[in-house]
Protein backbone atom coordinates (compact mmCIF):
# COMPACT_ATOMS: atom_id res chain seq x y z
CA UNK A 1 0.00 0.00 0.00
CA UNK A 2 1.38 3.38 -0.99
CA UNK A 3 0.58 6.58 0.87
CA UNK A 4 0.40 9.95 -0.77
CA UNK A 5 2.78 12.72 0.16
CA UNK A 6 1.45 15.22 2.71
CA UNK A 7 2.36 18.87 2.22
CA UNK A 8 2.37 21.66 4.83
CA UNK A 9 3.06 25.30 4.03
CA UNK A 10 3.36 27.93 6.73
CA UNK A 11 4.01 31.61 6.33
CA UNK A 12 5.02 34.05 9.02
CA UNK A 13 6.08 37.68 9.08
CA UNK A 14 9.05 38.79 11.24
CA UNK A 15 10.62 42.12 12.14
CA UNK A 16 14.27 41.12 11.61
CA UNK A 17 15.96 41.17 8.21
CA UNK A 18 16.75 37.86 6.45
CA UNK A 19 20.46 38.52 7.12
CA UNK A 20 20.01 38.74 10.90
CA UNK A 21 17.34 36.03 11.13
CA UNK A 22 19.45 33.59 9.08
CA UNK A 23 21.98 32.99 11.88
CA UNK A 24 19.12 31.68 14.05
CA UNK A 25 16.73 30.02 11.61
CA UNK A 26 19.47 28.28 9.59
CA UNK A 27 21.17 27.03 12.76
CA UNK A 28 19.31 23.76 12.49
CA UNK A 29 21.31 22.17 15.31
CA UNK A 30 20.04 24.78 17.81
CA UNK A 31 16.61 24.80 16.23
CA UNK A 32 16.15 21.03 16.45
CA UNK A 33 17.33 21.14 20.08
CA UNK A 34 14.90 23.97 20.85
CA UNK A 35 12.12 22.02 19.12
CA UNK A 36 12.75 19.14 21.52
CA UNK A 37 13.89 16.70 18.84
CA UNK A 38 16.03 13.79 20.03
CA UNK A 39 19.79 13.90 19.53
CA UNK A 40 21.35 12.04 16.62
CA UNK A 41 23.72 9.21 16.27
CA UNK A 42 26.01 8.84 13.28
CA UNK A 43 25.52 5.42 11.70
CA UNK A 44 28.60 5.56 9.51
CA UNK A 45 31.73 4.04 10.99
CA UNK A 46 34.87 6.08 11.41
CA UNK A 47 36.49 6.55 8.02
CA UNK A 48 33.30 5.56 6.17
CA UNK A 49 31.70 8.13 3.94
CA UNK A 50 28.93 8.48 1.40
CA UNK A 51 29.50 10.59 -1.70
CA UNK A 52 28.53 14.27 -1.65
CA UNK A 53 28.41 14.47 2.15
CA UNK A 54 25.31 12.31 2.45
CA UNK A 55 24.85 11.06 6.00
CA UNK A 56 23.44 7.98 7.66
CA UNK A 57 21.86 9.00 10.93
CA UNK A 58 19.65 7.55 13.62
CA UNK A 59 17.44 8.95 16.32
CA UNK A 60 15.32 7.29 18.94
CA UNK A 61 11.82 8.59 19.60
CA UNK A 62 9.14 6.95 21.76
CA UNK A 63 11.34 3.90 22.03
CA UNK A 64 11.53 3.49 18.25
CA UNK A 65 14.76 3.78 16.34
CA UNK A 66 14.49 5.73 13.12
CA UNK A 67 17.39 5.40 10.74
CA UNK A 68 17.65 7.61 7.71
CA UNK A 69 19.89 8.80 4.97
CA UNK A 70 20.18 12.56 4.72
CA UNK A 71 21.03 14.40 1.53
CA UNK A 72 23.37 17.35 1.93
CA UNK A 73 21.56 20.52 2.96
CA UNK A 74 21.18 22.93 0.05
CA UNK A 75 21.16 26.66 0.59
CA UNK A 76 21.68 30.16 -0.67
CA UNK A 77 22.54 32.45 2.23
CA UNK A 78 20.49 34.30 3.47
CA UNK A 79 17.53 33.37 1.26
CA UNK A 80 16.71 29.70 1.48
CA UNK A 81 17.71 26.27 2.68
CA UNK A 82 16.30 22.79 2.61
CA UNK A 83 17.03 19.11 3.10
CA UNK A 84 15.70 15.66 2.15
CA UNK A 85 15.70 12.59 4.41
CA UNK A 86 14.98 9.04 3.27
CA UNK A 87 14.05 6.69 6.07
CA UNK A 88 15.45 3.19 6.30
CA UNK A 89 13.23 2.33 9.28
CA UNK A 90 10.17 3.68 11.08
CA UNK A 91 6.77 4.96 9.90
CA UNK A 92 7.98 7.47 7.29
CA UNK A 93 9.31 7.03 3.78
CA UNK A 94 10.67 10.51 3.05
CA UNK A 95 10.79 13.92 4.71
CA UNK A 96 11.65 17.14 2.88
CA UNK A 97 11.71 20.69 4.20
CA UNK A 98 12.45 24.09 2.75
CA UNK A 99 12.64 27.52 4.36
CA UNK A 100 12.57 30.72 2.34
CA UNK A 101 13.44 34.08 3.86
CA UNK A 102 12.01 36.86 1.72
CA UNK A 103 12.81 40.52 2.50
CA UNK A 104 9.58 42.46 3.06
CA UNK A 105 8.92 45.90 4.60
CA UNK A 106 12.32 45.95 6.30
CA UNK A 107 11.65 42.53 7.86
CA UNK A 108 11.27 38.97 6.64
CA UNK A 109 8.47 36.82 5.34
CA UNK A 110 9.38 33.23 6.16
CA UNK A 111 7.81 30.49 4.10
CA UNK A 112 8.39 27.14 5.73
CA UNK A 113 7.30 23.99 3.93
CA UNK A 114 7.37 20.33 4.84
CA UNK A 115 6.58 17.33 2.65
CA UNK A 116 6.17 13.93 4.25
CA UNK A 117 5.51 10.62 2.56
CA UNK A 118 4.33 8.05 5.11
CA UNK A 119 5.49 4.48 4.81
CA UNK A 120 2.72 2.89 6.84
CA UNK A 121 -0.62 3.59 8.48
CA UNK A 122 1.05 4.84 11.68
CA UNK A 123 2.95 7.47 9.66
CA UNK A 124 -0.20 8.42 7.77
CA UNK A 125 -2.15 8.96 11.02
CA UNK A 126 0.56 10.59 13.14
CA UNK A 127 1.98 13.05 10.57
CA UNK A 128 -1.07 15.37 10.39
CA UNK A 129 -1.08 15.60 14.20
CA UNK A 130 2.67 15.74 14.83
CA UNK A 131 3.63 18.02 11.96
CA UNK A 132 0.35 19.56 10.82
CA UNK A 133 -0.69 20.72 14.31
CA UNK A 134 2.09 20.39 16.91
CA UNK A 135 5.15 21.34 14.84
CA UNK A 136 3.36 24.24 13.22
CA UNK A 137 2.52 25.76 16.60
CA UNK A 138 5.90 25.01 18.14
CA UNK A 139 7.97 26.23 15.18
CA UNK A 140 6.13 29.53 15.18
CA UNK A 141 6.85 30.04 18.89
CA UNK A 142 10.54 29.29 18.37
CA UNK A 143 10.84 31.53 15.30
CA UNK A 144 9.10 34.42 17.11
CA UNK A 145 11.61 34.04 19.93
CA UNK A 146 14.51 34.01 17.41
CA UNK A 147 13.06 37.11 15.74
CA UNK A 148 13.17 38.94 19.05
CA UNK A 149 16.75 37.85 19.76
CA UNK A 150 17.87 38.66 16.20
CA UNK A 151 16.34 42.14 16.38
CA UNK A 152 18.14 42.75 19.69
CA UNK A 153 21.37 41.55 18.02
CA UNK A 154 22.00 39.07 20.81
CA UNK A 155 24.32 36.07 20.71
CA UNK A 156 22.90 32.58 21.35
CA UNK A 157 25.47 32.16 24.10
CA UNK A 158 23.61 34.53 26.40
CA UNK A 159 20.40 32.62 26.55
CA UNK A 160 19.91 29.98 29.17
CA UNK A 161 18.90 26.52 28.22
CA UNK A 162 18.99 23.92 30.93
CA UNK A 163 21.67 25.05 33.33
CA UNK A 164 23.13 22.27 35.42
CA UNK A 165 25.92 23.05 37.83
CA UNK A 166 28.36 20.43 39.03
CA UNK A 167 28.14 19.78 42.80
CA UNK A 168 29.98 22.71 44.37
CA UNK A 169 30.12 24.43 40.96
CA UNK A 170 28.47 27.65 42.05
CA UNK A 171 30.90 28.05 44.94
CA UNK A 172 33.86 27.38 42.64
CA UNK A 173 32.53 30.00 40.24
CA UNK A 174 32.56 32.61 43.01
CA UNK A 175 36.01 31.55 44.22
CA UNK A 176 37.32 31.88 40.66
CA UNK A 177 35.73 35.29 40.34
CA UNK A 178 37.43 36.50 43.52
CA UNK A 179 40.74 35.13 42.35
CA UNK A 180 40.51 37.00 39.05
CA UNK A 181 39.59 40.25 40.81
CA UNK A 182 42.46 39.84 43.27
CA UNK A 183 44.77 39.51 40.26
CA UNK A 184 43.53 42.88 39.08
CA UNK A 185 41.29 41.70 36.23
CA UNK A 186 38.73 44.18 34.89
CA UNK A 187 35.61 43.88 37.09
CA UNK A 188 33.09 44.56 34.33
CA UNK A 189 34.61 41.88 32.06
CA UNK A 190 34.89 39.38 34.91
CA UNK A 191 31.22 39.89 35.75
CA UNK A 192 30.18 39.37 32.13
CA UNK A 193 32.19 36.17 31.99
CA UNK A 194 30.68 34.91 35.25
CA UNK A 195 27.18 35.74 34.05
CA UNK A 196 27.81 33.89 30.79
CA UNK A 197 29.04 30.81 32.63
CA UNK A 198 26.13 31.01 35.03
CA UNK A 199 23.33 31.43 32.51
CA UNK A 200 24.67 30.72 29.04
CA UNK A 201 23.22 28.32 26.51
CA UNK A 202 24.92 24.95 26.99
CA UNK A 203 25.32 24.31 23.27
CA UNK A 204 26.94 27.69 22.65
CA UNK A 205 29.18 27.38 25.72
CA UNK A 206 30.67 24.17 24.37
CA UNK A 207 32.87 26.22 22.05
CA UNK A 208 33.42 29.79 23.22
CA UNK A 209 35.33 32.02 20.82
CA UNK A 210 36.85 34.84 22.88
CA UNK A 211 37.07 37.33 20.00
CA UNK A 212 33.42 36.82 19.08
CA UNK A 213 32.45 37.53 22.69
CA UNK A 214 34.81 40.52 22.84
CA UNK A 215 33.19 42.04 19.76
CA UNK A 216 29.78 41.42 21.21
CA UNK A 217 30.77 42.90 24.56
CA UNK A 218 32.37 45.81 22.75
CA UNK A 219 35.58 45.08 24.65
CA UNK A 220 39.19 44.88 23.39
CA UNK A 221 39.87 41.42 21.97
CA UNK A 222 43.28 41.13 23.62
CA UNK A 223 41.83 41.95 27.06
CA UNK A 224 39.11 39.31 26.70
CA UNK A 225 41.56 36.66 25.48
CA UNK A 226 43.90 37.40 28.39
CA UNK A 227 40.99 37.24 30.82
CA UNK A 228 39.99 33.84 29.39
CA UNK A 229 43.55 32.55 29.80
CA UNK A 230 43.61 33.77 33.41
CA UNK A 231 40.13 32.31 33.98
CA UNK A 232 41.47 28.97 32.72
CA UNK A 233 44.25 29.10 35.28
CA UNK A 234 41.68 30.13 37.93
CA UNK A 235 39.69 26.97 37.22
CA UNK A 236 36.70 28.61 35.52
CA UNK A 237 37.38 27.60 31.94
CA UNK A 238 39.13 24.84 30.05
CA UNK A 239 40.91 25.57 26.84
CA UNK A 240 40.97 23.49 23.71
CA UNK A 241 42.96 23.62 20.47
CA UNK A 242 40.66 22.84 17.56
CA UNK A 243 42.30 21.71 14.35
CA UNK A 244 40.03 22.88 11.57
CA UNK A 245 39.65 21.20 8.20
CA UNK A 246 40.82 23.68 5.53
CA UNK A 247 37.73 22.87 3.43
CA UNK A 248 34.67 22.49 5.68
CA UNK A 249 36.43 24.21 8.62
CA UNK A 250 34.93 21.76 11.08
CA UNK A 251 36.99 20.92 14.20
CA UNK A 252 38.44 17.55 13.21
CA UNK A 253 40.76 17.18 16.16
CA UNK A 254 40.40 18.66 19.63
CA UNK A 255 43.39 18.79 21.93
CA UNK A 256 43.99 20.05 25.42
CA UNK A 257 47.60 20.90 24.65
CA UNK A 258 49.44 21.70 21.47
CA UNK A 259 51.77 18.80 22.09
CA UNK A 260 48.81 16.42 21.72
CA UNK A 261 48.36 17.53 18.13
CA UNK A 262 48.72 14.63 15.72
CA UNK A 263 49.18 15.08 12.02
CA UNK A 264 48.06 14.56 9.38
CA UNK A 265 44.44 15.05 10.38
CA UNK A 266 41.68 13.37 8.39
CA UNK A 267 38.29 14.85 7.46
CA UNK A 268 35.70 12.20 6.57
CA UNK A 269 33.30 14.72 5.05
CA UNK A 270 35.86 16.20 2.67
CA UNK A 271 37.84 12.96 2.30
CA UNK A 272 41.19 14.68 2.77
CA UNK A 273 44.24 14.43 5.00
CA UNK A 274 45.64 17.78 6.01
CA UNK A 275 48.33 19.42 8.10
CA UNK A 276 47.55 22.02 10.73
CA UNK A 277 48.44 25.58 9.91
CA UNK A 278 49.07 27.63 13.05
CA UNK A 279 48.18 30.84 11.24
CA UNK A 280 44.67 29.82 10.32
CA UNK A 281 43.55 26.30 11.09
CA UNK A 282 44.47 25.79 14.74
CA UNK A 283 41.96 27.76 16.78
CA UNK A 284 41.86 28.25 20.54
CA UNK A 285 38.39 27.89 22.03
CA UNK A 286 37.16 27.62 25.61
CA UNK A 287 34.44 25.83 27.51
CA UNK A 288 33.38 25.84 31.16
CA UNK A 289 35.50 23.79 33.53
CA UNK A 290 33.39 20.63 34.15
CA UNK A 291 33.96 21.12 37.90
CA UNK A 292 31.68 24.17 37.51
CA UNK A 293 29.23 23.28 34.76
CA UNK A 294 29.41 20.16 32.74
CA UNK A 295 28.36 20.70 29.18
CA UNK A 296 26.82 17.71 27.47
CA UNK A 297 27.33 18.17 23.75
CA UNK A 298 24.77 16.27 21.75
CA UNK A 299 24.13 16.77 18.06
CA UNK A 300 20.61 17.47 16.88
CA UNK A 301 21.49 18.29 13.30
CA UNK A 302 24.95 17.72 11.85
CA UNK A 303 25.09 19.52 8.53
CA UNK A 304 22.82 22.56 8.46
CA UNK A 305 23.99 25.82 6.83
CA UNK A 306 25.34 27.33 10.05
CA UNK A 307 27.69 24.39 10.59
CA UNK A 308 29.78 25.88 7.79
CA UNK A 309 29.06 29.63 7.88
CA UNK A 310 31.83 30.40 5.37
CA UNK A 311 29.82 28.54 2.71
CA UNK A 312 27.49 30.98 0.95
CA UNK A 313 25.75 28.47 -1.25
CA UNK A 314 25.67 24.71 -1.52
CA UNK A 315 23.72 22.94 -4.26
CA UNK A 316 23.39 19.32 -5.29
CA UNK A 317 23.29 19.22 -9.07
CA UNK A 318 22.28 16.20 -11.11
CA UNK A 319 24.66 14.74 -13.75
CA UNK A 320 24.84 16.76 -16.99
CA UNK A 321 22.56 19.51 -15.80
CA UNK A 322 22.78 23.15 -14.80
CA UNK A 323 21.29 25.57 -12.30
CA UNK A 324 21.33 29.36 -12.11
CA UNK A 325 21.71 31.04 -8.70
CA UNK A 326 21.43 34.73 -7.94
CA UNK A 327 22.94 35.54 -4.61
CA UNK A 328 24.31 38.45 -2.57
CA UNK A 329 28.07 38.47 -2.01
CA UNK A 330 30.24 40.74 0.06
CA UNK A 331 33.27 42.21 -1.66
CA UNK A 332 36.04 39.63 -1.50
CA UNK A 333 37.35 36.37 -2.88
CA UNK A 334 35.44 33.12 -3.19
CA UNK A 335 36.04 29.59 -4.35
CA UNK A 336 33.55 27.38 -6.11
CA UNK A 337 34.36 23.70 -5.74
CA UNK A 338 32.69 20.31 -5.95
CA UNK A 339 33.11 17.95 -3.02
CA UNK A 340 33.99 14.99 -5.23
CA UNK A 341 36.23 16.82 -7.73
CA UNK A 342 39.69 18.23 -7.35
CA UNK A 343 40.44 21.93 -7.62
CA UNK A 344 37.98 24.75 -7.94
CA UNK A 345 37.10 28.01 -9.62
CA UNK A 346 38.18 31.27 -8.00
CA UNK A 347 35.86 34.25 -8.05
CA UNK A 348 36.42 37.84 -6.98
CA UNK A 349 33.32 39.87 -6.13
CA UNK A 350 33.20 43.65 -6.41
CA UNK A 351 30.76 46.29 -7.59
CA UNK A 352 32.20 46.41 -11.13
CA UNK A 353 32.28 42.66 -11.78
CA UNK A 354 30.15 40.76 -14.31
CA UNK A 355 26.43 40.47 -13.56
CA UNK A 356 26.34 36.89 -14.82
CA UNK A 357 29.00 34.21 -15.27
CA UNK A 358 28.95 30.55 -16.23
CA UNK A 359 31.06 27.96 -14.47
CA UNK A 360 31.44 24.40 -15.61
CA UNK A 361 32.50 21.55 -13.34
CA UNK A 362 33.92 18.74 -15.46
CA UNK A 363 35.97 15.60 -14.90
CA UNK A 364 38.97 17.35 -16.38
CA UNK A 365 38.77 20.15 -13.83
CA UNK A 366 37.90 23.82 -13.89
CA UNK A 367 38.48 26.64 -16.34
CA UNK A 368 41.25 28.20 -14.28
CA UNK A 369 41.12 31.97 -14.58
CA UNK A 370 39.70 33.91 -11.66
CA UNK A 371 36.31 35.31 -12.60
CA UNK A 372 35.27 38.81 -11.57
CA UNK A 373 31.63 39.00 -10.52
CA UNK A 374 29.25 41.70 -9.32
CA UNK A 375 27.96 41.84 -5.73
CA UNK A 376 24.64 40.18 -6.63
CA UNK A 377 25.76 38.00 -9.50
CA UNK A 378 23.90 35.26 -11.30
CA UNK A 379 26.04 32.14 -11.42
CA UNK A 380 25.15 29.57 -14.05
CA UNK A 381 26.50 26.37 -12.57
CA UNK A 382 26.91 23.45 -14.90
CA UNK A 383 27.69 19.92 -13.83
CA UNK A 384 29.23 18.47 -16.98
CA UNK A 385 30.17 15.19 -15.28
CA UNK A 386 28.27 11.93 -15.31
CA UNK A 387 27.89 11.97 -11.51
CA UNK A 388 25.77 14.03 -9.16
CA UNK A 389 27.92 16.84 -7.74
CA UNK A 390 27.70 18.92 -4.60
CA UNK A 391 28.77 22.42 -5.64
CA UNK A 392 30.02 24.66 -2.86
CA UNK A 393 30.60 28.40 -3.03
CA UNK A 394 32.73 29.53 -0.10
CA UNK A 395 34.42 32.65 1.16
CA UNK A 396 38.19 32.21 1.08
CA UNK A 397 39.07 34.43 4.05
CA UNK A 398 39.06 32.74 7.43
CA UNK A 399 36.97 34.37 10.12
CA UNK A 400 38.89 37.16 11.81
CA UNK A 401 37.06 36.18 15.00
CA UNK A 402 39.12 33.05 15.41
CA UNK A 403 42.00 33.09 17.88
CA UNK A 404 44.80 31.29 16.09
CA UNK A 405 47.55 29.21 17.67
CA UNK A 406 50.11 31.53 16.10
CA UNK A 407 48.68 34.56 17.88
CA UNK A 408 48.19 32.89 21.24
CA UNK A 409 51.58 31.24 21.49
CA UNK A 410 53.25 34.58 20.72
CA UNK A 411 51.36 36.25 23.57
CA UNK A 412 53.41 36.94 26.72
CA UNK A 413 50.44 36.26 29.04
CA UNK A 414 50.04 32.81 27.51
CA UNK A 415 53.74 32.09 27.91
CA UNK A 416 53.61 33.21 31.53
CA UNK A 417 50.46 31.29 32.45
CA UNK A 418 51.08 28.15 30.43
CA UNK A 419 54.81 27.79 30.79
CA UNK A 420 54.74 24.15 29.77
CA UNK A 421 53.20 25.14 26.45
CA UNK A 422 55.07 28.39 25.99
CA UNK A 423 57.61 28.57 23.26
CA UNK A 424 60.70 30.30 24.52
CA UNK A 425 63.92 30.96 22.68
CA UNK A 426 65.87 27.75 22.54
CA UNK A 427 62.77 25.67 23.35
CA UNK A 428 61.75 22.76 21.27
CA UNK A 429 58.09 22.04 21.07
CA UNK A 430 56.66 18.87 19.73
CA UNK A 431 53.78 19.32 17.37
CA UNK A 432 52.76 15.81 16.52
CA UNK A 433 55.81 14.10 15.16
CA UNK A 434 57.40 17.42 14.26
CA UNK A 435 59.88 19.32 16.34
CA UNK A 436 60.29 23.03 15.99
CA UNK A 437 63.20 24.91 17.50
CA UNK A 438 62.37 28.44 18.55
CA UNK A 439 65.38 30.65 18.45
CA UNK A 440 63.97 34.13 18.49
CA UNK A 441 61.08 35.18 20.68
CA UNK A 442 60.33 38.43 18.91
CA UNK A 443 59.99 36.96 15.47
CA UNK A 444 58.09 33.85 16.47
CA UNK A 445 54.92 35.07 14.79
CA UNK A 446 56.90 35.63 11.64
CA UNK A 447 58.37 32.17 12.04
CA UNK A 448 54.93 30.66 12.37
CA UNK A 449 53.88 32.46 9.24
CA UNK A 450 56.81 30.97 7.41
CA UNK A 451 56.43 27.47 8.74
CA UNK A 452 52.66 27.53 8.89
CA UNK A 453 52.19 25.33 5.88
CA UNK A 454 52.70 21.62 6.06
CA UNK A 455 55.53 21.34 3.52
CA UNK A 456 57.54 23.91 5.45
CA UNK A 457 57.28 21.84 8.63
CA UNK A 458 59.05 18.94 7.00
CA UNK A 459 59.27 15.74 8.92
CA UNK A 460 62.07 16.34 11.33
CA UNK A 461 63.62 19.19 13.24
CA UNK A 462 63.53 22.68 11.93
Ligand SMILES: [Zn+2]
Pocket residue numbers: 245246247248249250267268269270271
Ligand atom coordinates in the same frame (compact mmCIF):
# COMPACT_ATOMS: atom_id res chain seq x y z
ZN1 LIG B 1 36.32 18.87 5.95
